[in-house]
Amino acid sequence: MEELILARIQFASTTLFHFIFVPLSIGLVFIIAIMQTMYLVKKQEIYKKMTKFWGIFFLINFAVGVVTGIIQEFQFGMNWSSYSRFVGDVFGAPLAIEALLAFFMESTFIGLWIFGWDKIPKRLHLASIWLVSIGTILSAFWILAANSFMQNPVGFVIQNGRAEMNDIVAVLTNPKLWVAFPHTIFGSFATGAFFIIGVSAWNILKKKDLEFYKRSMTISLIVGLVAGLGIAFSGHSQATYLMTAQPMKMAAAEGLWEDSADPAPWTVIANIDVDNKKSSGRIEIPYLLSYLAYSEFTGKVEGMNTLQEKLVEQHGEGNYIPPVKTTFWSFRIMAGTGGVLILLSMLGLFFTWRKKIEKTTRYLKFLIPAIFLPYIGNSFGWIMSEIGRQPWVVNGLMLTADGISPNVSAGQILFSFISFSLIYTALAIVMVYLFIKVIKQGPNEKPKEDISASDPFSAGGITNAAK
Template identity: 60%
Template sequence: MDIVDLARLQFASTTIFHYIFVPLSIGLSLLIAIMETLYVVKKDDGYKRMAQFWGKFLLINFAVGVVTGILQEFQFGMNWSDFSRFVGDVFGTPLAIEALLAFFLESTFIGLWIFGWDRLSKKVHLLSMWLVTIGTTLSALWILAANSFMQRPVGFEIHNGRAEMTDIFALLTNGQLIWEFPHTIFAAFTTGAFLIAGISAWYLLKQRDIPFFKKSFQISIIVGLISSFAVAMFGHQQAEYLIHTQPMKMAASEALWETSSDPAPWTVFATIDPSQKKNGTELKIPYLLSVLSYSKLSGSVPGMKELQTEYENQYGPGNYIPPVRTTFWSFRIMIAGGVGMILLAMYGVYLMLRKRLEQPNKWYLRIMLWAIGLPFISNTAGWIMTEMGRQPWTVFGILRTEDSVSPSVSKGQIWFSLISFSTIYLILLFILIFLFVRTTKKGPELADKVEHDIEDPFDQEVTTHAIFK
């Protein structure tokens, strides 16, 4: 591997690992806010226990996720100094707002939520969790505003070899952000919903605390169904937008070397040969690519060979075709995961309406337990497709990846930081899984104990014991 590939590998590892935690925090905060709302409205203490129990998972995830975010920031200064110098003026505003407004909003009110059960009124305490939800969502908005600039740069001018922001409203109304943000947020809601549904399914299989986990499953599966459909809808809108702004990424995601026929078929499976720029065996569905690209049963899609010629004329000599196999299969993994979640959520809602959730559906509950991983797999595949499909650009059409790395960093330094960060991540992952499993096995009765343990928020020993035991 050369220095560029090593730096990309490290960026991928840190970003993917950090992104395990971000959507889960967003999704869990929404579901906990819904549960506590039901507690305030219905005056049913069962929903209070529910919010407290699932809040345990949110706190663990939030604590570990913050550490991964800090580590991720280090690599920009280490491996991507030329990229940071180029986009620093543009990225500075949204990232500063994310840290100073959104992150502090969620951090402050999650503290009030932890320690305020017996100190705040029910409505003020409920407001705290909704503000946590708003804060996590706003964090995603500002981060995605920066990422959208990399996909479709707007609102800037080039001065002295740097991109300088001229219009922040152009950044916030970027068409890429308009479709990417809801697609990502609803995917986060789905992530939280499937975690709660999967753990609830485990309890239903064990026949433990059935009323509690039956309600948890019902709430989460409804949110999961609505959110998974929304993910698909906004994903479709993104595809339509992509065909106009990044046609090469769209062509790579379809392994489309030659411009398609009209109407264009969608390729389900293909054996891809990038060296020969052709595919072997293919399985296609007629008309479907035209529908995905234009929402109609007609329309051709430009192929990579044609686009390569256009890009050479526009940007100069070079290879503008991204890693086709990675882009193609990550897109299909994302779609398969999304379809699987929709089908599982639909069947779960069907069982709920027919009052047949617990028995005799052990096979479904077992699948739901394993389906906890589906949104994480889909989220990761989606981001791989989004970032890899943009290559060879770091900022599309302006800054190439090979021109973004730090000029003074050596291979040995990158290897050292890659191994070090990966080791830290493995330790954090072990801690997360250990705490999640332990909390799951102890059950909802832990929530009552936590509430008792944190009566004195200034007692460091008691507070630490309550949050991490």
Template identity: 60%
Template sequence: MDQVLLARTQFAVTTIYHFFFVPLSIGLVFMVALMETLYVAKKKEIYKKMAKFWGHLFLINFAVGVVTGIIQEFQFGMNWSDYSRFVGDVFGAPLAIEALLAFFMESTFIGLWIFGWERLSKKVHLACIWLVSIGTILSGFWILTANSFMQVPVGFAINNGRAEMNDFFALIKNGQLWVEFPHVMTGALCAGAFFTAGISGYNLLKKRHIEFYQKSLKLALIIGLIGSIGTALSGHGQAQYLVKTQPMKMAAAEGIWQDTADPAPWSAFAVIDSAKKENKFELNIPYALSFLSYSKFGGSLKGMETLQKEYAVKYDGKVGKGTNYIPPVKTTYWSFRLMIGFGVGMILLSIIGLYLWKKGRLEQSKLFLRFLPPAISFPFLANTFGWVMTEVGRQPWTVFGLMTTANSVSPNVSAGSILLSIILYVLIFTVLAIVMVYLMIREIKRGPIAHQAIDSNKTIDPFNKVGA
């Protein structure tokens, strides 16, 4: 058993699992804040019920996300101690700010929002949920600040074999951060929107609480379209930035072994032979890659073999001769396309849904409503494949150009210990998943009110235990 492979496997498992909850928390609390804003502005009770119902689902997700986030933090000290020693002075600052500022901000105002419905004024209570939403966004910002350093290291100096921060504001101004942050945040909006849309579509098919889920679905489709288009546009900007800063990752994502022609075609499909370093079959779209890379129908890209030679000259003195700087090509290539595919699916579903709404056929279109529950998975899959492409495509580096993955693992942790911890984590995650699914299904079955329809003259609000 290879220690590095096991450590990477464990980090992948914990990261992917944790990131199921992060974008949903960010996107769903934003949806809840919008619903409560509509309640305060329009003074209609249905929007209050929407904020409470979807807010309960957010709280379940948030709680499980906190637990998985704590487990995620353990990784750096357990399996990646050499990495932690090397970048701790830089990496620790944004993570500390995230914990002390953003997370405590979220936690404080979540408490005020939960217990303040009948104790705070409407506007103050509304401010609480918006501050929770802002807190989740700030939390994402600081985490991505740390991650951006791994992609494009800035604001540091090497002293005594360690990277030490010498310019905190350089971390914040990092160009990687400002292409990565909007991409992740708009992806989170998609997660919240399609989660809301999927549950709403299912209940409309069952003809439950029609008005409630109609309004929830319409709001979700609007945010879903904004989020999915925003994700596509910000992803385009991120890809162009990759061409400049991590050309090897971009070449792997496009399956480019040799330098391209000018203009460069985009590979829509390829049969990749990594051993022979060639593509046995390609389906190309002429000019498209040049446009995607440079916003013009001209320009070529370097291939992986050319970049391997350049990286060998530049980095072999640091990490050892003969290092293979080409990442796992098939994984990078296909995760990139799967991310794009699910993103396009979200755009199309949002447009179709809004068209049906405009034509007054949204609630009657059973075929469209049946698509919505499985579409809950689209943003989660797109987010996951996007991160796989981002992290796997950076190999063999943990910190690009400074430290390789092989040099980052804990030297005194055995492969057997890592394997045992992977098994334990999988068991913990399985239990957490079962608990979360049970709680979510229970809340969804209870619906926005207990036992009676929302438009009944006598309704019971299960959240306040008083008549609505």
């Protein structure tokens, strides 16, 4: 039992830490590609400067993200060998394609973009950064294809006690994949947008390079608003999907022990009593849960007790109810942060339209900690998705308790957990230090030590940023 708990804690820590970097890379490079496109179209040097400055953050983040991804994959084979043997034929294929296709695509065109300034045609150079952006999105697609199999296993047969892929098309058209993918991408765009917005707000408050940061903020506010709306609509698609594929997760996310009324109200907050299987003190919005579940204002939602009975009949005795409090509150934190992102983006665009953005001191001050809002939403969305699937590691096929490595002791897992945590702490310190260094340096300060460092993407420029 200790091995299971420690393995799950380590999986959560490595995945959550890695997931700090993935959405920022996807979001930043997309906005950088937009900035470079505007430079090519408008031929204004400020957009080239914006592209290069924000590009430094992308490169630092991408480099650290690669290291954390390697460690995150390593712990699969170390702590979850039984799981890997059972689904490796299906789960491993999308991850292999991600590494061989998408990651190598990103790496190749990042190199072309870094060293191609003023050396290759501008349109080809612009195409390279768009291909990097497409590569990051494709990476997310293939990784989500693997994760979606865990949520909704399709395209396989059981042979010799293993799940073996027999239909790659089914894996790639998995309904879970096509509701999770846009939600993840919009969340990533919001992460990149609010990072630029927050850094820009700090500099606008300091009255530094106002035109540079105001333009950066305007572009990012537009992306942030579109992303926020995309998160809301794609989140609704996920809720509708859960009703048919994972109704237990939906019921847990609502704290519903018994079947709901028809129409079903959505619970804003409630006191979840797991021991007595009751939820009290509900504050509800009428009709809303029916709409989330069925896209219409009628229809009831089955409760966890009803679903538990059905699962016992299907799979045998066991507790098939996930950790309800975690699932319930994770969903609300995720949804709440999405709403705040939309509101902040709309306010920012209003102030920009009124040409008052630099005078809205309180709003700008709030935007600085708002950098972390997408991270909070992304993390709790992932927690809700994974915890809400419990007790299954592969929904309906394999219990989480059956997926751990049989020959790895609790002490070994604890040792690797501590070791990885120390590595992650060191990486986090380095990344934060470099980010702060670049922010303080700003887009106009030129390094003194090396003539070539006037270009932040030359060898000298990158070296100086690190210093």
